[in-house]
Amino acid sequence: MNYTLAELHCHTREVSGCAKVYAPDAIKHFHENGYDLVCLTNHYKRGIFRRHYENGEPYIDSLEVFLNAYRTAKEVGDSLGVTVLLAAEITFDSCYNDYLVYGLTEEQFYKYPKLHEMTVEQFSHFARQNGLFFAQAHPFRNENTIRTDPSLIDGCEIINSYENEDTQSIEWARENDLIPLCGQDYHRYVDMRGFKTAFHGEVRDIDTLKQKLFNREYSIIFDPKKQINTDKDNF
Numbered sequence: 622m623n624y625t626l627a628e629l630h631c632h633t634r635e636v637s638g639c640a641k642v643y644a645p646d647a648i649k650h651f652h653e654n655g656y657d658l659v660c661l662t663n664h665y666k667r668g669i670f671r672r673h674y675e676n677g678e679p680y681i682d683s684l685e686v687f688l689n690a691y692r693t694a695k696e697v698g699d700s701l702g703v704t705v706l707l708a709a710e711i712t713f714d715s716c717y718n719d720y721l722v723y724g725l726t727e728e729q730f731y732k733y734p735k736l737h738e739m740t741v742e743q744f745s746h747f748a749r750q751n752g753l754f755f756a757q758a759h760p761f762r763n764e765n766t767i768r769t770d771p772s773l774i775d776g777c778e779i780i781n782s783y784e785n786e787d788t789q790s791i792e793w794a795r796e797n798d799l800i801p802l803c804g805q806d807y808h809r810y811v812d813m814r815g816f817k818t819a820f821h822g823e824v825r826d827i828d829t830l831k832q833k834l835f836n837r838e839y840s841i842i843f844d845p846k847k848q849i850n851t852d853k854d855n856f
């Protein structure tokens with residue numbers, strides 16, 4: 622079988638002030654480390670629309686910055702043979718948690734502005750209506766993180782560069798039948814730990830990615846070459 626080796630959680634500096642690496646360098650870095658696909662999950666939260674909320678600048682200007690990072694990354698990816706897909710890490714105004722969302726198109730980001738003003742419940746409903754994959758990122762990161770009602774989400778992150786193999790998250794995912802995700806939460810060069818999501822077969826577009834996530838058609842590979850099977854019988 623051939624595999625598509627993917628990163629599902631990556632930030633770049635154009636949007637995410639906490640990130641140190643700009644999109645072109647980040648994609649080159651993933652290419653050098655053997656990845657075929659990168660989901661760009663820049664922060665999408667009130668703070669990235671600061672210029673709108675605090676200075677009264679048009680909301681669309683900040684949204685363009687968000688989308689331009691993806692467009693730049695995609696251009697570099699196209700030249701290197703790395704698939705770059707648009708995604709987001711959303712933090713809602715009403716809650717401290719972070720959520721990974723796969724499947725929103727550029728058109729939908731324009732059509733549905735200020736998604737961060739929704740509650741988790743409202744967004745969950747919206748995600749189901751629109752066939753998005755909706756997951757809680759690092760559900761045990763710190764004391765402010767609270768576990769989402771599992772019926773509202775599809776999955777949760779169980780491994781990233783900050784928590785490594787997060788046994789609490791693994792247990793929580795298993796107990797609640799949540800689909801387990803691996804993402805490095807890449808912000809800096811040192812976050813490149815080589816953790817990969819190995820999708821079974823070819824993934825070149827977001828619909829295929831979502832389908833393989835929902836169907837658990839992937840394994841998680843992390844240092845040092847340890848593997849987690851995600852299908853229901855083996856997770």
Ligand SMILES: [Zn+2]
Nearest residue numbers: 632637639640
């Ligand atoms: Zn960040």
Ligand SMILES: [Zn+2]
Nearest residue numbers: 630632710806
């Ligand atoms: Zn993140």
